[in-house]
Structures are given as structure tokens and as C-alpha cells.
Amino acid sequence: MSDSETARPAAAPDAFADARALPAEALRIASGYAFTGPALDLGALLWDGDCFPDARIRVPLTVLNRHGLVAGATGTGKTRTLQLIAEQLSAQGVPVFLADVKGDLSGISAPGVSDDRVRSRSAEVHQRWTPAAFPVEYFALGGLGHGIPVRATVTGFGPVLLSKVLQLNRTQEQSLDLIFHYADAKGLELIDLKDLRAVVAFLTSEEGKAELKGIGGLSTATAGVILRSLTAFEARGAADFFGEPEFDTGEFLRTAADGRGVVSVLELAAVREEPRLFSTFLMWLLADLFHDLPEVGDVDRPKLVFFFDEAHLLFDDASRAFLEAITQTVRLIRSKGIGVFFVTQTPKDVPSDVLGQLGNRVQHALRAFTPDDQKALRATVRTFPDSAYDLEELLTGLGTGEAVVTVLGERGAPTPVAATRLRAPESSMTPADAAALDRAVAASPLRPRYAQAVDRESAYERLAAGREKAGAGKGAGESARRPAGKPAGAREEEPSLVEQVVGSGVFKSLARSVGSQIGREITRSLFGTARRRR
Numbered sequence: 001m002s003d004s005e006t007a008r009p010a011a012a013p014d015a016f017a018d019a020r021a022l023p024a025e026a027l028r029i030a031s032g033y034a035f036t037g038p039a040l041d042l043g044a045l046l047w048d049g050d051c052f053p054d055a056r057i058r059v060p061l062t063v064l065n066r067h068g069l070v071a072g073a074t075g076t077g078k079t080r081t082l083q084l085i086a087e088q089l090s091a092q093g094v095p096v097f098l099a100d101v102k103g104d105l106s107g108i109s110a111p112g113v114s115d116d117r118v119r120s121r122s123a124e125v126h127q128r129w130t131p132a133a134f135p136v137e138y139f140a141l142g143g144l145g146h147g148i149p150v151r152a153t154v155t156g157f158g159p160v161l162l163s164k165v166l167q168l169n170r171t172q173e174q175s176l177d178l179i180f181h182y183a184d185a186k187g188l189e190l191i192d193l194k195d196l197r198a199v200v201a202f203l204t205s206e207e208g209k210a211e212l213k214g215i216g217g218l219s220t221a222t223a224g225v226i227l228r229s230l231t232a233f234e235a236r237g238a239a240d241f242f243g244e245p246e247f248d249t250g251e252f253l254r255t256a257a258d259g260r261g262v263v264s265v266l267e268l269a270a271v272r273e274e275p276r277l278f279s280t281f282l283m284w285l286l287a288d289l290f291h292d293l294p295e296v297g298d299v300d301r302p303k304l305v306f307f308f309d310e311a312h313l314l315f316d317d318a319s320r321a322f323l324e325a326i327t328q329t330v331r332l333i334r335s336k337g338i339g340v341f342f343v344t345q346t347p348k349d350v351p352s353d354v355l356g357q358l359g360n361r362v363q364h365a366l367r368a369f370t371p372d373d374q375k376a377l378r379a380t381v382r383t384f385p386d387s388a389y390d391l392e393e394l395l396t397g398l399g400t401g402e403a404v405v406t407v408l409g410e411r412g413a414p415t416p417v418a419a420t421r422l423r424a425p426e427s428s429m430t431p432a433d434a435a436a437l438d439r440a441v442a443a444s445p446l447r448p449r450y451a452q453a454v455d456r457e458s459a460y461e462r463l464a465a466g467r468e469k470a471g472a473g474k475g476a477g478e479s480a481r482r483p484a485g486k487p488a489g490a491r492e493e494e495p496s497l498v499e500q501v502v503g504s505g506v507f508k509s510l511a512r513s514v515g516s517q518i519g520r521e522i523t524r525s526l527f528g529t530a531r532r533r534r
Contacts, residue, residue, distance in 0.1 A: 022052055025388045030055035032415040037062060038301070040088040042362070042405060044125040046419035053126035057420040059360055061092060063408040065302045065339040067330060067357055071347055071380075072364020077401040078343060079104045081362055082307055083425040085341075086263055090134045094302055095261040097252050099282055099309040103269040106437060107428030109136035121401065121424045132426040135256035136263045138440055141281055142240030143453075145270035146437035148446045150247045150281075151453070154190035155183070157242065157284055158529040164322060165238075165280045166229040173319070175222045179203060182212060184530075191458040192243045197230050198460050238277065244454045249288045251446060253304055268309075279313035283326070286340065287529045290329050293336040303337035311342035312349035327353045346376045347383045355383065359408040365398035387417035394419055 022030060026047035038061040045055035072078050083105060086096045098105050111131035112118065122129035140147030154162070159180040163173035183190055183199055190196050202208040204223040212218050254262045268278050286306060296303070308314070315323065330340055342350055342358065346366065350358070361384070368374045381391045385406060395404060398419070405420045432440075441447060455461075 022055060023047060026052060026055065029388065029416040029418050030057075032409065033058050033418065035060050035410050037410060038092060040064075040085060040092075041423060042084070042403075043420040043422040046402065046421055051124055051421050053124060057405050057418050059405075059407040060410050061094070061301045062299075062410060063359060063412070064089070064094075064305055065299065065334045065337055066359035066408050066412075067334065067339055068341040068360030068362070068407075069347060069350065069355070069358045070307075070341055070343045070362045070364075071345060071349075072403065073345060073367045075400065076364035076398070077403070077422065078364055080401060080425055080429065081364070081403065081422060082309075082341075082343065083108055083427065083429070084423055085305075086307070087132070087134055087425055087427055089302075089305055090261040090263050091132075092301065093255055093259050093261050095253050095255060095304045096263045097285075097304060097306045098263060098265050099268055099278075099307060100265050101268045101272055101278075101309050103267065103431050105265055106136075106138070106267070106432040107430050108134050108263055108265065108425075109432060109440065110428040110436070112424075112426050112428050113430075118424045121421075125421055125423055127423045129424055130426060134263055134427055135258075135260055136265055136440065137251075137254075137444060137446065138437055139264060139266045141266070141268065141271055141278060143451075144237075144240060145267040146434060147265075147267045147441060148444055148450050149453070150266065150285075151241060151243050151245065151450075152281070152284055153244060153246045153530075154192060154196050154242050155180075156246050156288070156530045160322060160325065161280050161284050161287075161529065164318065165277050166226070166233060167276070167317075168226070168229065170319060172222055172225055175218050176226060178212060178216055178218055179226075189458065191456070192460075193230055193234055193239050194460040195458050197227060200227055200230075236274065238274075241277070241281065244456065245450055247285075247450065249285050249292065252285075252289070252306075275310060275313040276316075279310060282308055283314055284529060286333070286338075287329060289338055290333045290336060291529070293338070295335050296337045297335060299337050302339045305339040305341065307341045307343055309343045311344040315349065315351055315354075323351055323353070327351070327357075330354055330357050346380055348376055348379050359414070361404075361406050363395065363404040365400075365402070366395045368396050384417055385414050389417060389419060391417070 026045060029047070030045050030052070033056060035058055039058040040061065042057045042059060044051050044053045045057055046052075070078050070081055079102075082098060086098055086105075086108060089096050098108075100106060111133045114129070114131065118129060121127070138147035139150050141150050143149030143151075159173065159177040163176055166172075166176075168176060179196070179200055180190075182188075182203065188199065190199065200223050203212055203218050204220050209217070252262075252264045256262055266282075271278050286308070289304070289306070293303070314326070318326075333340065341360075342354070344350060347355055347363075363380065363384075366373070366377050366380060368377045377392060377395060380395065384391060384404070389404075391404065398404070401422050401424075403420050403422060404417060405415075406417045407415050409415050
């Protein structure tokens with residue numbers, strides 16, 4: 001298949017061939033999706049148990065930066081909906097970011113295989129199904145898995161997001177913010193977790209306490225909690241995610257040589273047991289895009305569509321300040337040309353202030369086996385506009401690959417609620433094997449830039465060097481300083497943990513060196529993430 005065929009845009013809808021066969025209400029719904037500009041083709045209208053293949057349900061390309069929600073119970077087809085949307089966005093030149101929690105989306109780089117299910121579905125919705133592969137770049141958090149490593153510096157990640165992954169309370173979060181404030185003001189970049197531990201230890205030492213007096217101080221007890229949380233965090237393997245080279249999220253905005261958008265697939269299967277970590281890392285990627293990209297206003301197509309899978313994990317146990325920052329980021333990032341789609345099981349997983357900003361909805365089936373399920377079902381129905389359907393009955397009766405859809409029209413008004421039988425993806429629905437993933441990563445133009453971790457000199461290394469120097473000086477003058485009558489081999493009093501980590505002489509040297517610099521504070525975003533200096 002030629003590139004031009006692969007990159008074909010979704011055609012404008014023909015006049016409904018079976019318009020006279022459509023019931024009046026179904027015709028009214030279908031008319032709400034008859035857009036004139038470029039649009040993604042989701043599927044065909046379902047009404048009263050029948051599928052009307054020429055009544056096409058679509059979403060305009062121009063409104064995809066108005067965000068969206070893909071929801072539904074496990075096994076109802078959410079992953080294939082993501083794949084279907086990602087394929088069509090790529091074909092129309094829009095880059096896509098996909099978080100692949102279970103490894104189900106890696107096959108998008110290979111053409112699909114026609115089987116009975118594909119043939120049946122394409123016939124039902126009048127889809128001219130053609131196998132197609134799409135340009136894909138694979139990424140992996142910290143290099144754990146098959147993909148280009150995605151790392152953040154601790155300075156870049158910031159105190160708000162780090163507090164969430166460390167599960168700090170409000171007081172501890174404020175204390176961590178003080179630590180970052182001090183490091184920023186002194187020009188002390190925190191590259192990895194050991195740098196942060198060293199600075200925390202310094203600020204609780206006798207020499208360091210004076211440094212924070214002007215901004216509120218830091219209690220020894222709170223610092224101890226932060227240090228223990230960092231140690232436990234590292235013990236779970238988190239050190240791999242922090243360091244250099246820090247990932248540039250601008251890499252997600254690329255297009256292929258043939259004009260199609262590159263689909264960036266972040267493999268999360270290797271870290272799926274750390275949901276708090278990977279969900280917060282996804283927020284870091286989004287926050288980094290938000291404060292690094294210029295304002296573009298309304299655009300004819302998004303610069304990137306970002307799919308945030310397992311979105312409920314981001315909101316679980318989130319502080320009020322964290323939720324407010326998410327809300328504001330989602331509200332403002334559309335002006336940067338970025339569309340965000342949250343993917344979760346029910347709309348109630350998403351706070352109402354965020355849900356109210358999601359203009360495009362694809363709701364797969366819900367289960368109603370328990371009282372809690374029934375309550376969630378009724379809550380979901382209330383989030384939809386008035387509908388000609390009995391949504392409670394419809395949402396529990398949808399089949400796999402069917403969904404209730406409402407989107408924003410070309411003028412920004414919501415479309416009628418439409419039950420939809422969705423099209424089949426044209427790329428492979430089977431995960432790519434490990435060998436294929438490794439070949440793709442080895443051939444990536446990004447590999448030379450990000451594959452090898454770099455541990456350049458930072459606070460920790462400077463401390464280690466200073467301790468050696470201080471130790472050498474101590475050894476030379478030990479005889480002169482030894483109290484009278486104390487034997488040379490007598491055991492010295494064991495230093496405290498803080499003293500072992502930092503050493504007062506070292507920190508005096510460190511304080512002098514950073515104090516001689518012009519204090520500059522790094523510009524931080526709503527989430528406390530540092531602005532990248534590109």
C-alpha cells in the first residue's frame with residue numbers, strides 16, 4: 001500500500017444512502033454528525049437494535065484539543081477505541097501519545113490481519129478495511145522495558161509531583177517544597193535521588209539549618225520522614241526513572257517523512273505494579289508540554305493528542321492543590337494545541353471540574369451487578385446531555401466494540417448522543433514481539449541521545465569529594481587534636497546519620513561555593529516542574 005493511501009484523510013460523509021430508511025429520531029441524531037471539514041470516523045449509528053452503516057458517527061479534527069474521555073468496564077473495547085482513534089490521527093498528520101499499561105497497543109506499528117471478526121465488523125459499518133502500519137516510536141520509563149528511556153531530573157520533576165509518589169502529607173509536601181526552593185535559589189540542580197537526599201541531610205545539619213531560617217525552617221522529624229520515604233522509593237527501583245539525559249517532551253510532536261503523525265507508545269507493563277509512579281510521571285510529561293509550548297490559540301488540527309490511560313490512578317488520594325493544578329493544566333493546555341483524553345472505567349473516576357472540560361465522550365458498556373455499580377451507572381447517565389435513548393438500559397446492553405458517543409460539533413456545540421458500532425482498527429491488534437520491539441528501538445534516531453544514562457558531577461559527587469578532602473585533612477592533624485592521655489587506637493564516638501552523609505567540613509565548602517553564585521530561582525509550573533532550558 002502506498003504512503004498516500006495510508007495517509008488518506010477520512011472522507012466527508014456522503015448523503016445518507018439509506019436516509020429514507022432511518023426513523024425520524026435516528027435521522028436527527030445522524031444529521032448532527034454530518035460535518036463538512038476533516039473528521040475521524042468512529043463508526044455507524046445504532047438505533048432500536050439496528051445498525052445503520054451509512055449514518056456515520058464522526059468527530060471533527062478541529063475539536064480534538066477540547067479534550068475527551070474514553071470510559072467503560074474492563075473488556076468492553078476501550079483499548080481498540082484508542083487504537084482506532086490513534087490510527088486516524090496519525091493518518092491526518094497529528095502526532096499521538098499512548099500510555100500502554102498492558103502492552104496491548106504495541107502492534108500499531110504492524111499491519112492488521114483480516115479474520116472473521118474484522119470482516120464481519122467492517123461489513124456491518126461499511127468500512128473499507130485495509131491493513132495498515134503506522135509510524136511508531138517506543139518509549140519506556142527509565143529504560144525498564146522495550147523502548148527509548150524516559151527519565152526526568154529531580155529538579156525537573158519538582159516537589160508537587162514527587163510528594164505524590166512519595167505519599168507525603170501536606171506538611172511534608174510543604175517542607176519538600178522548601179528544600180526545592182533552597183536548591184533553586186542557590187543554583188543547586190538536583191539531578192537524581194541521591195542529590196536530593198544529600199541536600200535534605202545538609203539542611204538538617206547544624207551548618208545547614210541557618211540556611212532555611214529565612215524561609216520557615218525544616219524540622220528534623222519531617223526531614224527524617226522525607227529521607228525514609230526516599231530510601232523506600234529507591235528500594236523499589238525508582239532511581240532508574242530520575243537522572244540525565246532528561247527527556248525532551250518535544251520529541252512527541254514529530255511527524256514521519258510521509259507526513260503522518262508519529263505514534264509515541266510509552267510501555268508501562270514493566271512498572272504496572274507502581275501505578276502511583278507511572279500515573280504521576282504521565283502528569284509530568286503533560287505538565288512539561290504545557291509550560292514549554294507556545295500559545296497557538298484555535299488550530300485546524302491538534303499539535304498532539306495525549307491519551308492518559310488508567311486516569312483514576314492520578315486522582316486517587318490527590319490533594320486539593322494537586323487537583324486544582326490538574327484542572328488548570330487541562331483548561332489551559334488546549335491553547336497550546338494539545339488535546340488530552342482520559343481513559344478510565346467510569347466518569348466518576350474523574351473529578352467534576354476536570355470532567356466538565358472534556359468535550360468528546362466515548363462511553364463503552366458498564367456493569368451493574370452490585371449496588372455500587374448501579375450507583376455508578378446512574379451517575380454516568382447524568383453526565384450526558386438529554387438523549388432519545390434509555391441510557392441506563394443502553395449502557396448495560398452494549399456489546400464489545402460498541403459505545404455511546406457525544407462530541408463537540410464544528411461550532412462547539414455538543415452533538416446528539418449516539419449509540420455507535422465502532423470501526424475495526426487497521427493495524428495489528430496483537431502485541432508486537434520482543435524482537436520486533438528491540439529492532440525498532442535499535443533503529444530509532446532518538447537512541448543515541450537517550451539510551452545511555454549520564455551521571456555527571458552534582459551535589460552528591462561534590463559531597464563525596466569534599467568528604468575525602470576533609471578526611472585527609474583530619475588524618476594529618478589528628479595527633480595534634482587528640483586529647484591528652486587518649487590512646488591513638490581509642491574508638492571515636494560514632495557520628496550521627498546526618499554527619500555520615502554530609503560531613504560538616506564538606507558542607508561549609510559547598511555553602512561557600514553556591515553562596516558565591518548569583519542566586520537564581522528556576523521558573524516552575526503549576527506542578528512545580530522546572531522549565532526546561534532548550
